[in-house]
């Protein structure tokens with residue numbers, strides 16, 4: 117498509133030189149637009165790469181640039197932003213059709229439609245990102261400068277056949293995204309977290325920090341929230357393992373979810389919160405609100421970066437400390453990264469049992485040492501033994517999530533923190549995933565295995581909540597089914 121033949125420019129009178137045109141278009145491109153309103157108008161049912169996702173050749177970008185520039189000259193952008201999404205699209209459609217006719221560009225109706233869609237996305241929405249945002253099968257979108265974009269589909273990372281006109285267009289789109297949550301990204305403040313109107317989490321890091329152009333990372337919001345039963349269907353955990361997790365969530369164990377980046381920590385945390393009783397007061401603290409709690413009594417808090425003068429920052433620690441004055445039953449920390457670890461452990465220790473958080477670590481043991489170093493580096497002058505005692509006294513269970521080589525995500529450990537021997541923290545695994553190899557297609561073969569513990573450390577807690585029979589049965593079934601390969 118859009119090959120030289122089908123896309124021959126018969127008449128180029130009035131064409132603006134590419135570079136000058138692009139610069140001018142960018143100026144206008146940065147006019148505030150009805151982006152928020154129109155993003156939701158993007159087609160939501162596009163599941164598979166459509167024609168719009170196919171790679172385009174240089175001719176396409178040249179002709180698009182030419183038509184785009186002519187359009188920018190012809191259209192009143194300020195008026196356009198007053199219109200609703202549909203009318204704005206119609207307006208653009210009329211003018212683009214006229215331009216195509218005047219310039220006598222040879223292209224099929226399908227090609228015209230595609231070009232029109234692209235131009236509408238540029239002016240009204242998030243430009244080349246739109247078709248990717250409309251797809252539900254994408255987990256992450258990673259833009260590494262104007263030329264290269266990668267996406268994660270089914271656990272695998274692949275290059276997406278889109279590109280931006282140049283880094284200025286990309287930065288303008290980043291700016292458009294972050295300005296919707298009242299933030300800005302530029303040379304003076306080149307790092308920014310934000311959220312799309314649909315809840316997707318966004319991070320932007322711009323030049324000069326990002327050397328090859330702005331890097332934009334989007335964790336796509338999943339419309340259909342994954343539930344523990346979905347994770348069972350995906351083979352991430354066995355039904356018995358899921359049952360044990362449900363009980364852990366319900367009986368107010370203090371839980372840390374550990375895992376590498378993108379391993380499914382937040383998803384798992386979301387799932388676990390589903391088993392919290394409706395009458396509990398829950399306070400969530402996050403950098404960018406991602407959790408979707410279903411309970412009626414939830415207060416959601418979000419951190420705030422400093423403003424341009426370097427003032428006004430509200431850290432995770434500020435939020436967690438403030439939580440304690442808000443009479444929470446449970447505190448949920450989206451991601452524990454720094455000194456807030458100390459406050460969360462204290463909260464867990466002082467009557468806010470059932471609190472939860474995630475952290476980056478590759479095993480439950482590593483999660484414990486990460487906690488320890490977060491506290492040490494936070495400037496708390498405590499002896500190692502005291503910190504470890506605090507961890508043991510606070511954390512009941514560590515659930516480990518992993519993204520395996522083949523892109524599949526597994527819950528690899530449900531581990532209890534049981535006590536101290538001398539200065540060493542003692543843990544016991546209830547449930548583990550063992551990798552046994554991989555098949556001819558590179559798919560990892562392994563199995564979930566119960567370790568044979570019949571009376572976990574949180575047994576009394578389960579009994580207190582009337583869940584001990586359910587727990588005993590789940591553990592028994594888990595031991596019986598230990599051989600299933602997944």
Ligand SMILES: Nc1ncnc2c1ncn2[C@@H]1O[C@H](COP(=O)(O)OP(=O)(O)OP(=O)(O)O)[C@@H](O)[C@H]1O
Nearest residue numbers: 255338347350352376377378379380381382383525
């Ligand atoms: N068990 C699973 N099976 C398949 N997909 C999953 C599973 N768990 C999570 N996902 C998907 O993987 C992506 C990453 O999940 P999630 O946001 O929970 O990861 P994370 O560990 O919190 O990442 P980060 O470290 O970036 O915060 C999401 O798109 C999510 O829908």
Ligand SMILES: [Mg+2]
Nearest residue numbers: 381382383451
């Ligand atoms: Mg996360």
